[in-house]
Amino acid sequence: MNNGSSVAGLVETLRQDLDKYAVGERLPASRALVNRYRVSPVTVTRALAQLAAEGLVVTRPGAGSYRAAGGPAAVRRQADTSWQQVALSAEHSPDQVPRTVDASGLLATLAAPPAGVVQLHGGYLPTSLQPERALASALARAGRRPGAWNVPPLEGVAELRGWFAREIGGPGGPLTASDVLITAGGQSALTTALRALAPPGAPVLVESPTYPGVLAVARAAGLRPVPVPADADGVRPELLAEAFRATGARVFVCQPLFQNPTGGVLADDRRPAVLAAARSAGAFVVEDDFARRMAHEDAGPLPRTLAADDTEGVVVHLCSLTKITSPNLRVGALAARGPVLDRLRGNQIVDSFFVPRPLQEAALELVGAPAWPRHIRTVAAELRVRRDALVAALRRELPSLTIEQVPRGGFHLWLRLPDGADEQAVAAAALREGVAVAPGRPYFAAEPQGPHLRVSFALAEHTAELDEGVRRLRTACAQLGLPTA
Amino acid sequence: MNNGSSVAGLVETLRQDLDKYAVGERLPASRALVNRYRVSPVTVTRALAQLAAEGLVVTRPGAGSYRAAGGPAAVRRQADTSWQQVALSAEHSPDQVPRTVDASGLLATLAAPPAGVVQLHGGYLPTSLQPERALASALARAGRRPGAWNVPPLEGVAELRGWFAREIGGPGGPLTASDVLITAGGQSALTTALRALAPPGAPVLVESPTYPGVLAVARAAGLRPVPVPADADGVRPELLAEAFRATGARVFVCQPLFQNPTGGVLADDRRPAVLAAARSAGAFVVEDDFARRMAHEDAGPLPRTLAADDTEGVVVHLCSLTKITSPNLRVGALAARGPVLDRLRGNQIVDSFFVPRPLQEAALELVGAPAWPRHIRTVAAELRVRRDALVAALRRELPSLTIEQVPRGGFHLWLRLPDGADEQAVAAAALREGVAVAPGRPYFAAEPQGPHLRVSFALAEHTAELDEGVRRLRTACAQLGLPTA
Numbered sequence: 001m002n003n004g005s006s007v008a009g010l011v012e013t014l015r016q017d018l019d020k021y022a023v024g025e026r027l028p029a030s031r032a033l034v035n036r037y038r039v040s041p042v043t044v045t046r047a048l049a050q051l052a053a054e055g056l057v058v059t060r061p062g063a064g065s066y067r068a069a070g071g072p073a074a075v076r077r078q079a080d081t082s083w084q085q086v087a088l089s090a091e092h093s094p095d096q097v098p099r100t101v102d103a104s105g106l107l108a109t110l111a112a113p114p115a116g117v118v119q120l121h122g123g124y125l126p127t128s129l130q131p132e133r134a135l136a137s138a139l140a141r142a143g144r145r146p147g148a149w150n151v152p153p154l155e156g157v158a159e160l161r162g163w164f165a166r167e168i169g170g171p172g173g174p175l176t177a178s179d180v181l182i183t184a185g186g187q188s189a190l191t192t193a194l195r196a197l198a199p200p201g202a203p204v205l206v207e208s209p210t211y212p213g214v215l216a217v218a219r220a221a222g223l224r225p226v227p228v229p230a231d232a233d234g235v236r237p238e239l240l241a242e243a244f245r246a247t248g249a250r251v252f253v254c255q256p257l258f259q260n261p262t263g264g265v266l267a268d269d270r271r272p273a274v275l276a277a278a279r280s281a282g283a284f285v286v287e288d289d290f291a292r293r294m295a296h297e298d299a300g301p302l303p304r305t306l307a308a309d310d311t312e313g314v315v316v317h318l319c320s321l322t323k324i325t326s327p328n329l330r331v332g333a334l335a336a337r338g339p340v341l342d343r344l345r346g347n348q349i350v351d352s353f354f355v356p357r358p359l360q361e362a363a364l365e366l367v368g369a370p371a372w373p374r375h376i377r378t379v380a381a382e383l384r385v386r387r388d389a390l391v392a393a394l395r396r397e398l399p400s401l402t403i404e405q406v407p408r409g410g411f412h413l414w415l416r417l418p419d420g421a422d423e424q425a426v427a428a429a430a431l432r433e434g435v436a437v438a439p440g441r442p443y444f445a446a447e448p449q450g451p452h453l454r455v456s457f458a459l460a461e462h463t464a465e466l467d468e469g470v471r472r473l474r475t476a477c478a479q480l481g482l483p484t485a
Numbered sequence: 486m487n488n489g490s491s492v493a494g495l496v497e498t499l500r501q502d503l504d505k506y507a508v509g510e511r512l513p514a515s516r517a518l519v520n521r522y523r524v525s526p527v528t529v530t531r532a533l534a535q536l537a538a539e540g541l542v543v544t545r546p547g548a549g550s551y552r553a554a555g556g557p558a559a560v561r562r563q564a565d566t567s568w569q570q571v572a573l574s575a576e577h578s579p580d581q582v583p584r585t586v587d588a589s590g591l592l593a594t595l596a597a598p599p600a601g602v603v604q605l606h607g608g609y610l611p612t613s614l615q616p617e618r619a620l621a622s623a624l625a626r627a628g629r630r631p632g633a634w635n636v637p638p639l640e641g642v643a644e645l646r647g648w649f650a651r652e653i654g655g656p657g658g659p660l661t662a663s664d665v666l667i668t669a670g671g672q673s674a675l676t677t678a679l680r681a682l683a684p685p686g687a688p689v690l691v692e693s694p695t696y697p698g699v700l701a702v703a704r705a706a707g708l709r710p711v712p713v714p715a716d717a718d719g720v721r722p723e724l725l726a727e728a729f730r731a732t733g734a735r736v737f738v739c740q741p742l743f744q745n746p747t748g749g750v751l752a753d754d755r756r757p758a759v760l761a762a763a764r765s766a767g768a769f770v771v772e773d774d775f776a777r778r779m780a781h782e783d784a785g786p787l788p789r790t791l792a793a794d795d796t797e798g799v800v801v802h803l804c805s806l807t808k809i810t811s812p813n814l815r816v817g818a819l820a821a822r823g824p825v826l827d828r829l830r831g832n833q834i835v836d837s838f839f840v841p842r843p844l845q846e847a848a849l850e851l852v853g854a855p856a857w858p859r860h861i862r863t864v865a866a867e868l869r870v871r872r873d874a875l876v877a878a879l880r881r882e883l884p885s886l887t888i889e890q891v892p893r894g895g896f897h898l899w900l901r902l903p904d905g906a907d908e909q910a911v912a913a914a915a916l917r918e919g920v921a922v923a924p925g926r927p928y929f930a931a932e933p934q935g936p937h938l939r940v941s942f943a944l945a946e947h948t949a950e951l952d953e954g955v956r957r958l959r960t961a962c963a964q965l966g967l968p969t970a
Contacts, residue, residue, distance in 0.1 A: 007643060007644075008638075008643060011643070040631075042630075042631070046643075046644055049644045049647070049853070050643050050644050050647045050662065052647075053644060053647025053648055053650065053651055053662060054647055054650075054661050054662060055651070055656055055657050079659070079795070079796055079797055079798045079822045079823060080796075080797055080798075081797060081798030081822055081823025081824065081825070082823075083764075083767055083797070083798075084798055084823045084824050084825050085824060086767055087735050087767045087768065087769065087825075088682075088824060088825060088828055095582075095686045096582075096684045096685065096686035096687050097580075097581075097582050097684055097685040097686055097707070098684060099684055099685065101681065101828060101831040101832050101835060102831070102835075103830070103831040103834040103835050106834055106835065106838075107639075107834070110636065110639060110834070110838065110839075111639070112636065124636065127634075127635065130634055132633075132634050135628060135634055136625075136628040136629045136633070136634075139624060139625070139627075139628040139843060140621075140624070140625035140628055140629070142624075143620060143621040143624040143625055144621045144625070145527070146525070146527065148617075148621070148813070149612075149615055149617050149620055149621075149811040149812070149813050149814075150612065150812070150813075151595065151597065151609065151812045151813075152813070153493070154592075154595060154596070158492060158493060158496070158531070158535050159531055159534045159535050159538060161538075162534070162535050162537075162538025162539055163538055165538065165539075166538055166540075171540060172540050174564070176539050177535060177538060177539060184669065184837055185837070185838065187835075187836070187837055187838050188836065188837045191835075191836045191837065195705070196586065197573075199581045199582055199583060199584055199707070200581065200582040200584065200685030200686070200707045201580045201581035201582055201685070202581050213835075216835040217835055217836070220680070220832060220835045220836070222582070222684070222685045222707070250572050279568075282568055282571055282572045283572065284572065310564070311564055311565075312564055312565055312566060312568070313564045313565075313566030313568075313569055326634040327634070327635070327636045327838075327839075328633070328634050328635075328636075328637070328841040328842045328843055329634075329841070330837075330838070330841050337564045337566055338564060338566025338567075338569045339566065339569050339570060339573060340566070340569050340572075340573060343573055343586060345588070346586040346587065346588040347586050347705060349588040349591055349592070349595070350586060350587075350588050350591065350672075350676075350698075350701040350702055350705045351672070351673065351676045351702070351705070351836075352669055352670065352672055352673045352676065352815075352837075353591070353595065353670065353672050353812075353815070354595075354812075356813040356814070356815050356841075356844065357813045358624060358813055359841065359844075
């Protein structure tokens with residue numbers, strides 16, 4: 001699936017084999033390499049290109065590739081960079097705010113696992129569910145449009161802003177194109193929002209448990225995440241109000257719909273209380289609506305966004321097209337009303353200028369195509385099938401793992417392990433057995449509420465993969481003496 | 486040139502004209518609108534799409550467009566967002582670092598000026614010099630490659646990292662693909678670097694004058710920019726060493742090649758002194774090598790990057806393909822050796838995950854194509870012609886504006902105004918006369934060294950535009966009583 005990895009593999013093999021050739025000696029022809037290593041011609045070309053880039057191989061168009069004299073490996077001066085450890089750690093002075101950059105929680109779900117490992121940890125759709133052909137055509141057309149390569153409007157292409165405004169606020173709702181800022185996907189939107197709304201050193205309220213990406217962004221910005229307990233009905237408003245009072249925080253980040261990791265949905269009777277608590281604290285609610293387009297077939301009608309019910313500019317809404325299309329269509333939106341939008345806009349321009357126009361145009365074509373609603377329906381059906389298969393397999397093989405809630409949207413199940421179980425050990429044993437799952441610790445801003453695992457049903461190409469993954473997880477649990485069926 | 490603006494213009498016109506039609510009444514056919522407003526069919530389609538997005542117009546495929554009933558403008562509830570002013574300003578507490586977000590310096594060069602204005606303020610190539618056709622084909626092919634839409638290696642596509650390593654370190658130089666991180670253009674690279682290297686509240690040394698984007702990024706990150714004087718030979722090493730001692734700064738940002746705005750080049754005899762000053766301060770040198778590919782035809786052989794001469798991991802190098810290709814090919818690189826690269830990588834992943842693979846693949850194809858060196862040569866020749874034309878026009882029409890240095894690379898001339906001249910007044914008068922120039926103030930971290938203007942020769946499609954621009958600038962200066970020829 002990951003083309004890059006096969007190239008990397010061939011590069012390694014060839015690098016070692018290079019010693020078999022004299023400097024200046026011709027390497028086997030590409031055809032020969034294709035046959036010998038059972039890889040595609042593209043892979044061979046790319047591997048040779050990289051070795052050429054590293055100076056180990058010289059490629060003469062038409063004449064083939066030759067071993068180069070030495071290359072960096074031979075001539076490279078080893079740098080003594082040990083001083084950097086001091087420079088990078090000596091970060092604490094009275095007038096400076098320490099901030100920690102920890103991508104591990106994200107790497108756990110972004111990094112590609114070893115081949116053969118069943119991926120129950122991913123946060124994207126499987127290739128088979130990504131609209132690759134439509135994406136390719138849309139991108140090709142976008143790049144050829146007149147003006148496609150000129151600087152776009154800095155806030156984003158007007159029609160795309162209008163589409164997001166309608167999606168977020170509802171038709172005839174409170175939002176118009178001018179309330180929307182196009183962003184480079186959801187993570188960038190979150191970064192822009194938190195950096196714009198809170199100064200380094202400030203507290204920021206988050207749901208407990210919550211998405212590790214929120215915690216990573218907050219800490220990288222020098223903010224102090226403060227957890228507010230959430231249950232199956234979302235955050236608990238009375239504790240939210242208490243947290244605002246106790247911390248003086250001016251920002252609360254939440255995922256009211258199909259929360260990650262619990263799958264919880266903010267209950268109707270809690271919605272006004274949440275907005276009121278924020279308003280009376282003079283605080284913003286960052287609504288991360290990441291999962292609306294990943295509702296399952298049996299989700300029924302979805303609640304409106306908080307932004308659609310917001311009459312006082314309390315809500316800063318963010319969403320993205322990335323998860324429902326491809327990890328590479330990094331196009332999302334921030335929507336807000338009032339002066340805060342200028343603050344968000346200024347932050348984004350300073351950070352990264354704007355989102356490439358061809359990506360915006362491709363996104364616009366994609367969501368405007370007749371196939372779009374069909375794609376959403378297909379994903380909804382497929383996610384429901386996968387979710388049910390994973391739930392059934394877990395209840396069959398691992399009844400001692402409590403499924404705290406069967407979600408009607410999103411990619412994940414949140415599993416409670418028996419008290420005293422070591423989630424890290426389980427995840428490690430599981431990986432040895434050939435299945436990747438995410439331990440629960442990174443989802444808590446402070447002490448965790450017991451041991452958990454997050455397992456994803458999204459990335460599996462077939463339900464058989466999910467069954468096999470659960471069997472492997474069962475073996476891992478058995479090794480650690482956890483009760484299994 | 487900017488398609489978006491013509492669409493926006495038509496949208497405004499149509500929005501006003503809407504009152505002339507009854508609700509449900511059919512608007513003129515697209516053809517009629519094309520003729521009436523002298524715009525392209527694409528523009529009409531997009532304008533109608535936006536009005537439809539705003540709920541003001543209903544479009545029935547095949548049947549035309551009709552005025553909608555009311556639309557948000559009518560039903561939209563006005564939000565009272567005045568409380569936000571308090572929330573956004575109440576940012577100072579003993580344990581919080583104030584940071585200011587000011588995009589104005591960047592907007593001065595990014596925002597599209599009114600039609601008919603001669604653009605002597607831009608920072609990108611004119612459309613005629615952008616390799617649009619090659620970009621379009623490369624992007625189209627990239628989107629169709631197998632695996633093009635899968636998550637790329639988080640550090641970037643290996644072959645592209647290798648290409649940057651060779652470009653930055655030189656063939657057989659100290660850098661390999663593993664020392665390079667692909668970024669979403671130069672501004673993002675700068676943001677990642679400054680946030681990774683200095684905590685909020687820390688000082689950061691910058692050249693004086695310097696690129697406003699550096700100051701904006703630093704201040705948005707809560708850093709304190711400290712100016713270090715630079716002259717035609719770049720930063721003055723003895724003052725740099727003094728600044729490190731005085732501030733305890735651990736970061737110095739510089740543009741050693743064709744500095745923006747002065748065009749200065751760090752002199753050979755200063756290079757070791759700059760690296761030594763940083764090293765003995767335990768500090769990093771962020772080398773913003775933004776202009777290497779915009780060297781003019783008469784530049785002669787270019788000095789190596791500081792990164793190529795760095796034996797101790799002092800240099801964090803950044804560069805981008807954006808300026809030499811298109812503002813929308815937001816692909817750049819960070820190169821560094823030692824643990825600092827992990828810090829940079831972590832920051833980028835947390836902020837924005839990764840750069841879309843299709844953009845990386847398109848960039849890779851572009852720089853690997855036979856046409857690439859030809860493109861660089863064409864730009865070099867064209868920039869020299871434009872530079873000479875602007876210099877000649879200024880010396881002819883405005884001898885009282887001192888051209889502090891005729892640069893051999895980049896897009897700009899840095900002009901010293903007569904003492905006591907008001908650069909803001911000149912820029913404003915110039916805009917009234919129909920020419921956009923950048924006042925010098927935003928280029929200084931502290932008090933400016935006298936009044937300046939930055940004028941660009943890059944964005945002009947023809948040298949006649951430059952002549953006309955200078956004539957208009959001359960009129961503006963004359964109005965303010967500045968001596969003219």
